[in-house]
Amino acid sequence: MSREVRVRFAPSPTGALHIGGVRTALYNYLFARKMGGKFLLRIEDTDQARFVPRAEAYIQESLAWLGISPDESPWNPGEDGPYRQSERKDSYMKYALDLVEAGHAYYAFDTSEELDAMRERLTAARVVQPQYNSITRTQMNNSLTLSEDEVKARLASGDPYVIRVKIPLKEDVRLNDMIRGWVMVHSSTLDDKVLMKSDGMPTYHLANIVDDHLMNITHVIRGEEWLPSAPLHVLLYKFFGWEETMPQFAHLPLLLKPDGNGKLSKRDGDKLGFPVFPLNWENKEDGETAAGFREAGYLPDAFLNFLAFLGWNPGDEREIFSMSELIEAFSMERIGKSGTKFDIAKAKWFNEQYLKSKSNGELAHYVIADAANEEITILQDTAEALVGLMKERVTFPAEIWQGSRFVVIAPTEFDQDIASKRWNSDAVTVLSAYAELLEGFTGEYDAETAKAMLNETAEAKDIKLGKVMQAVRLAVTGNGVGPDMMEIFAILGAEEAAKRIRFALATLDVIG
RNA sequence: GGUCGGUUCGUCUAGGGGUUAGGACACGUCCCUUUCACGGAUGAAACACGGGUUCGAUUCCCGUACCGACUACCA
Incomplete structure (x- = not known):
């Protein structure tokens, strides 16, 4: 059973x-x-x-x-508590003593100086493994070498001591690891590890x-x-x-570290510019903050998905898994044996996938908060519109506001590089006509009508729209790149669009 | 040094005695397109090496190399 x-x-x-x-x-x-x-x-x-x-x-x-x-x-204890080892402190000594009683452990009184001396002596004698073991314990101060009376006396006088496990001289120890299979080790290579420390606390080995x-x-x-x-x-x-x-x-x-040598550590994150912690951590000692995935803009479900695939895979070609799907698909057999290099590019890809799959409403709060940081108040509807504009083109939520704030804040300056290349007489002709058209427009101004009207304007002047599109973007956003122009027009509305075009027309010098 | 573990494209990996060795990220090219992206298509890219076993090994066994973990009164 x-x-x-x-x-x-x-x-x-x-x-x-x-x-x-x-x-x-x-x-x-x-x-x-x-x-x-x-x-x-x-x-x-x-x-x-x-x-x-x-x-x-x-x-x-x-x-x-x-x-x-x-x-x-x-924080939510069950019946097998306490759940902090410090609170279980009292129980460990009893078990350690049971082991002493049964001859599987012993008291050791050696000071750290004596231990250092022992290691030095062994190293000098070219012993391959200087350690406290079945050979060396015979030369140390412990309940195996000291008389029973002296051990009692030392214990009674409060001499500091540890309890060490007594590793058998010759014994094959084997275990069947679920991931690695049978692992066999000879006891002679093991040392007499400390079980109880002199401060009365157990070591990990005993406690766990x-x-x-x-x-x-x-x-x-x-x-x-x-x-x-x-x-x-x-x-x-x-x-x-x-x-x-x-x-x-x-x-x-x-x-493993991304560059291949050794365990991933805090320093790697600092060096390579990505987090190795889930949350920001402020080190009180040096006052420095170690970056966390949450604060860096990773969505929890994306990060979780990424993490699950670091060493495990479902065996088919699916990649996007929610927590419940992970539970469903998980099995120990599908955990790999070899170390996994940490690849932040994959983490970003997962984040992009999750960002795209979320509704505009779900992501709107990021935009509202980022705008608020600049003391700009935006409505839920506006925020959702901005999310819709940006979510397929960014890796992190913070990039949504960064990439769309021009919608809320009309440009006062224009990208000079683009202006010097695109702000020609054709552009001015089309934009002037379009502004005029918009100023008299009272209908529903959505992406489609914005486009249709722009098209008509360009055609009427016998100018190819593609030739002036960048100038249109420049006039309205101040930039040469960005999300879909017609969507931007729709969010802005005819009046605001016209205003911006007029401002650009008045501000920029025509080239050629 | 010793003990233990590991080794398939640059990275994460699937596979497994006979396969055109599959997918994803990243990268290149093309398409879409008003820009940048998204998306679609496509390309380049791997079984560490040497011995066995076998008709046949990337796959099983042994060795070598390389990588890593551990080697505290830390976990």
């Missing part, structure tokens, strides 16, 4: 949540939903030195922005096993950087006698 699927995303609140972490959260979420199970969020705050208070809220807001909603979390067991986690889906320590985790499950319910592991391929 199979258990209900329960997965967790377990970030550390040490700063902004990296995009790779967001993808890990997404895959966990998709898997849980696909399997009809639960997705939990657990905060791994066992490192007191690196703790950043605002990071937790950042994680919460990032997931909320993308619609990755945990079924259980510090204890918590995953207590919280009935069935699948551990995490980044590939954990693969080397996975054998240790398997050993720990065995030592605790929890093999029966040991979760299945799935180690996700890493997100």
